[in-house]
Amino acid sequence: MTNSFDKKESEPKNSIWVSLKNIRMQMHGVFSRDVIDTKELIELEEILILSDAGPQISAEIAENIRNELKNSKNRLGPKGCLIVLRNLIEKRLEKLVDPNHLSQSILTEKQENPLVSILIVGVNGSGKTTTIGKLASYYKAGNLSVALAACDTFRAAANEQLISWGENNSVEVFSSRVVDPAAAAFEAIKTSKEKKIDILFVDTAGRLPNNKNLIEELKKIRRVMSKANNGSQEHTWIVIDCNTGQNAISQIRKFREAVDITGIILTKFDGINKAGFLLQLSKHEPIPIIFVGTGEKITDIVAFSPEIISSGIVGLDSMTE
Ligand SMILES: Nc1nc2c(ncn2[C@@H]2O[C@H](COP(=O)(O)OP(=O)(O)OP(=O)(O)O)[C@@H](O)[C@H]2O)c(=O)[nH]1
Ligand SMILES: [Mg+2]
Incomplete structure (x- = not known):
C-alpha cells in the first residue's frame, strides 16, 4: 500500500532537519571547539534552557555528558560528546512514540x-482544520474512504x-445546519456508518x-460521539502549534482533564524555535505524537521520528556518521 510517506522517503528528514537549523547552529558553536570542558557544558545547559527544555532536564543532560567525559578520561572528544547528546535526546523523545503506530495501523489493520x-x-x-485536510489526503492515498465532519459551528x-479541503481531496464533508456541535458530530458518525466510511475526522x-463553557461543550461532543460510536475505534488528537513552546505542557494537561x-x-x-519543549513533553505529558506538520501544503505532514529530530538538533546524521 502506498501513501504520501512512501512516495517521498527523504523529504520528512529534510523538512525536519531544515526546521532545526537554529538550535543546531548553537550546538555547533559549542561542539566545534577542540576541547569540551566545564565552560562548554554550561553553555550547552544554557542552550537547552533557552530552547524550553526546562532547567531540570537541561541540567540532567549536561551532567550525563560530564559523567561520560569523566568515564572516558576525557578521550570522548567533541564528536563523541555530540553522539552521546544525540542518544540522550533520542532516548527521551522515544517516550513520545506511538506504541500502536496508529498513523500506519489505521491503514493496514482491518477493523x-x-x-x-x-x-x-x-x-x-x-x-486543526489544515491538519484534517492533510490527513484526509494521507489516508485517502492509503485507499481508505475518508469523511470530514464540520463541527466548528462557531464561525x-x-x-x-x-x-x-474536502473538495481538494474529493472526500465528503458532513456540514450540518444544526448549531450544536455535539449533535452535528452525532449525525456525522451515524451517516459515516451508513455509508461505510473507514475514517472520519471531526473538526472542532x-x-x-480555561474557557469553562467551551470545555464543557467539548466534553459533550466527546460523550455524544462515544455513544454514536458504539464500540468503534475512536481517538481524540490535540493539535499543538510548535511555537507554543513549553506552554504546550499546561495546554495538553488542561485539555486532558476534560477529554481523554x-x-x-x-x-x-x-x-519551531524552542525545540527543547519536546523534552519536557516527554517527561511530563508523554502522549504519543502521531504526526508532525511541517508547512501549509497538503503534503507537509510527516511521521514523528525521535531519531531524525535528535540528529537534527545536534547536527549528526546516524546514517552517515
Ligand atoms: N507554517 C505552517 N503553517 C501551518 C501549519 N499547519 C497550519 N498552518 C497554518 O496555520 C493557520 C491556522 O490554521 P487552521 O487550520 O485554520 O487552524 P485551526 O486550528 O483550524 O484554527 P481555528 O479553527 O480558528 O481554531 C493557517 O494559516 C494554516 O495555513 C504548519 O504545519 N506549518
Ligand atoms: Mg479550524
Missing part, C-alpha cells in the same frame, strides 16, 4: 467495526474552510482550555 472516528481539538489557530467561515472550534487525549499532532514544526 471489526470499521469506522475509526478522530476528534480533533486544540486552541484557536493551532492548525461560518470554518465550515467553508473544511468544505474546501478552537478553544482555550489519545494523541498529539505537532504543527508548524517548520517555524
Whole structure:
C-alpha cells in the first residue's frame, strides 16, 4: 500500500532537519571547539534552557555528558560528546512514540467495526482544520474512504474552510445546519456508518482550555460521539502549534482533564524555535505524537521520528556518521 510517506522517503528528514537549523547552529558553536570542558557544558545547559527544555532536564543532560567525559578520561572528544547528546535526546523523545503506530495501523489493520472516528481539538489557530485536510489526503492515498465532519459551528467561515479541503481531496464533508456541535458530530458518525466510511475526522472550534463553557461543550461532543460510536475505534488528537513552546505542557494537561487525549499532532514544526519543549513533553505529558506538520501544503505532514529530530538538533546524521 502506498501513501504520501512512501512516495517521498527523504523529504520528512529534510523538512525536519531544515526546521532545526537554529538550535543546531548553537550546538555547533559549542561542539566545534577542540576541547569540551566545564565552560562548554554550561553553555550547552544554557542552550537547552533557552530552547524550553526546562532547567531540570537541561541540567540532567549536561551532567550525563560530564559523567561520560569523566568515564572516558576525557578521550570522548567533541564528536563523541555530540553522539552521546544525540542518544540522550533520542532516548527521551522515544517516550513520545506511538506504541500502536496508529498513523500506519489505521491503514493496514482491518477493523471489526470499521469506522475509526478522530476528534480533533486544540486552541484557536493551532492548525486543526489544515491538519484534517492533510490527513484526509494521507489516508485517502492509503485507499481508505475518508469523511470530514464540520463541527466548528462557531464561525461560518470554518465550515467553508473544511468544505474546501474536502473538495481538494474529493472526500465528503458532513456540514450540518444544526448549531450544536455535539449533535452535528452525532449525525456525522451515524451517516459515516451508513455509508461505510473507514475514517472520519471531526473538526472542532478552537478553544482555550480555561474557557469553562467551551470545555464543557467539548466534553459533550466527546460523550455524544462515544455513544454514536458504539464500540468503534475512536481517538481524540490535540493539535499543538510548535511555537507554543513549553506552554504546550499546561495546554495538553488542561485539555486532558476534560477529554481523554489519545494523541498529539505537532504543527508548524517548520517555524519551531524552542525545540527543547519536546523534552519536557516527554517527561511530563508523554502522549504519543502521531504526526508532525511541517508547512501549509497538503503534503507537509510527516511521521514523528525521535531519531531524525535528535540528529537534527545536534547536527549528526546516524546514517552517515
Ligand atoms: N507554517 C505552517 N503553517 C501551518 C501549519 N499547519 C497550519 N498552518 C497554518 O496555520 C493557520 C491556522 O490554521 P487552521 O487550520 O485554520 O487552524 P485551526 O486550528 O483550524 O484554527 P481555528 O479553527 O480558528 O481554531 C493557517 O494559516 C494554516 O495555513 C504548519 O504545519 N506549518
Ligand atoms: Mg479550524
